[in-house]
Amino acid sequence: MIIVLFGPPGAGKGTQAERLVDKYQLKQLSTGDMLRDDIAKGSELGKKAKVIMDRGELVSDEIILSMIKEKIKNSEGNGFIFDGFPRNLDQAKALDKMLNELKLSLDLVIEIVVNDDILINRIEKRAQESQNARSDDNETVLKNRLNVYHQSTEKIKPYYLNQKKLVKIDGVRSIEQVSQDIEGHILNIGKQLS
Numbered sequence: 279m280i281i282v283l284f285g286p287p288g289a290g291k292g293t294q295a296e297r298l299v300d301k302y303q304l305k306q307l308s309t310g311d312m313l314r315d316d317i318a319k320g321s322e323l324g325k326k327a328k329v330i331m332d333r334g335e336l337v338s339d340e341i342i343l344s345m346i347k348e349k350i351k352n353s354e355g356n357g358f359i360f361d362g363f364p365r366n367l368d369q370a371k372a373l374d375k376m377l378n379e380l381k382l383s384l385d386l387v388i389e390i391v392v393n394d395d396i397l398i399n400r401i402e403k404r405a406q407e408s409q410n411a412r413s414d415d416n417e418t419v420l421k422n423r424l425n426v427y428h429q430s431t432e433k434i435k436p437y438y439l440n441q442k443k444l445v446k447i448d449g450v451r452s453i454e455q456v457s458q459d460i461e462g463h464i465l466n467i468g469k470q471l472s
């Protein structure tokens with residue numbers, strides 16, 4: 279099973295991805311986490327990426343795609359859950375191509391819908407809780423990340439709608455309720471796949 283969790287920054291993709299990993303033994307592939315690992319290691323790639331991430335811009339497709347390629351070709355198990363990837367149409371097309379080469383295909387794209395005002399509130403809270411704060415959690419950067427989401431990332435939606443793979447769920451509910459909705463959609467594709 280290969281799933282993309284799609285949605286704006288702060289929508290809860292990471293939290294939901296972790297729950298799916300536990301429940302279905304999927305491998306979580308979060309490009310944001312991979313980049314933060316590189317920053318923590320102090321690698322050249324990490325240093326370059328940090329400057330871009332701290333501005334709320336997108337890291338180059340070249341870097342992102344090579345990270346993803348490495349992970350999907352070296353992985354066995356029940357499948358993947360992509361979190362924070364793809365972020366633009368070129369990445370979405372490149373993902374299909376990579377999966378195709380491995381004779382795999384995407385099963386489902388789950389959009390977690392949360393409006394901008396609520397997201398700004400959530401991120402401000404996260405920034406105040408210092409142990410969870412990230413260097414890109416502040417209002418100015420968040421507004422830029424939301425802009426990038428609306429300008430680039432959301433433009434992927436018609437691509438997945440055409441493939442009949444996109445489902446929307448309301449992200450402004452409890453973590454448990456959002457999980458239940460996601461699991462309902464996963465059960466549905468299970469039926470179609472069997």
Ligand code: AMP
Pocket residue numbers: 287309310311313330331332334335336337338342361362363364365369414423
């Ligand atoms: P995230 O943890 O998914 O919110 O990502 C944090 C930051 O990492 C983003 O604001 C981008 O700067 C960068 N990033 C993460 N994933 C991608 C991606 N797929 N493409 C480009 N940049 C990314």
